[in-house]
Amino acid sequence: MTATNRIIRVIKGRRPKVVVIGGGTGLPVILKSLREQNADATAIVTVADDGGSSGVIRDYINVVPPGDIRNVLVALSDLPQLTLDIFQYRFKSHDAFFSGHAIGNLIIAALSEMESGIFDAVQRLSEMMAVDGHVYPAANVALTLNAAFQDGTQLAGESEITAARKQIKRVWVTKTDPDDQEEPTAVQEVVEAIMAADVVVLGPGSLFTSILPNLMIKNLGEAVKQTKAEIIYICNIMTQKGETERFTDANHVRVLNEHLGQHVVDTVLVNTGQVPANYLDHQKYDEILWPVEHDFDGLRQLGCRVISDNFLKLDNHGVFHNGQKVASEIMNLAFQVNTTKRGE
Structure with missing residues (x-):
């Protein structure tokens, strides 16, 4: 869809400022x-992923994992579809190095070496790809996710944490480089985007491995707590192995608030569409378990406005959010809260 036939909506002569924080496959859908x-x-994207092509590249050349960033760039790009398809192409060769790698991941890794880090690399690539908006890595260096479990044990690494299938008590991030012991920080542009936003959206995405790794970067989390923007949480449709097994929607919000040390979530988008029995392909989507149960009383006790609707999109035996419906609710909230929160 080109700029000339998009839905044009403005707040006092400007476009609504929407910051989306997360990672994973759901983020590009909402951004598009x-x-x-x-x-x-503005997309603020996790840099703590350690799986797939991204993880292999990080192990080889010690750069921020590029997969989530690549998908977000494509979602916001105005380049022709063929060009985007080439950028997204994943090698099927049996070559020991190229097999399974996406071309875009290799380009991002190369630019990260050419520039002063992943942040400047992504800004350069955003210009090259005619990105409409902003794509900001949550930090300028690769981070490692750490978790403490309810049984008192600890693990490091997203893949290790989810594979343990234990109940997570809390998570935090550290710099992946063992020689750099300084506390991870977000660049100033990330903080400024959050502070200037009309709405800040958390998700959709894995609670402990896509959303919280961003919020555990101290100055980023502080910005989320201090901003005048409406904080919206897009609750997951399904629970996930090793993360949110047996979680209700209120459990998701409670974990977010506990990690940030205060009630931060103003509005929750909750799916009420029913997933047909035996629809989900559990072999293809092996991390997915069953639909998140609703606890509307619990959400209200947490001080949340609840927007519930059929946000469900079924595709190829997978369960996803309907990007258009979710985006419409986000835009409506941006207009509703603008006057009361900013006095404009």
Whole structure:
């Protein structure tokens, strides 16, 4: 969809500022729909992934894992589809190095070496890809996710944490480089985007491994707590192995608030669409368990406004959020809260 036929919506002569924080496959879906609805979108993307092509590249050349960043760039790009398809192409060769790698991941890794880090690399690539909006890595260096479990044990690394299938008590991030013991920080542009936003959206994405790794970066988390923006949480449709087994929607919000040390979530988007029995392909989506149970009383006790609707999209035996419907709710909230929170 081109700029000329997008839904044009403005707040006092400007586009609504929407910051989306997270990672994983759901983030690009929401961002693409927000772009089509004329949001001034900023994506703040996790840099703590250690799986797939991203993880292999990070192990080889010690750069921030590029997979989530690659998908977000494509979602916000105005380049022709063929060019984007090439950027997204994943090698099927049996070559020991290239097999399974996406071309875009290799380009991001190369630019990270050419520039002063992942942040400047992504800004350069955003210009090259005609990105409508902003794509900000949550930190300028690779981070490692750490978890403490309810049984008192600890593990490091996203893959290790989820594979343990234990109940997570809390998570935090450290710099992956063992020689750099300084506390991870977000660059100033990330903090400024959060402070200037009309709405800040958490998710959709894995609670402990896609959303919280960003919020555990101290100055980023502080910005989320201090901003005047409406904080919206897009609750997951399904629970996940090793993360949110047996979680209700209220459990998700409670964990977010506990990690940030105060009630931060203003509004929760909750799916009420029913997933058909035996629809989900559990072999293809092996981390997914069953639908998140609703606890509307619990959400209200946490001080949340609840927006519930059929946000469900079924595709190829997978369960996803309907990007257009979710983006419409986010845009409506941006307009509703603007006057009361900013006095404009």
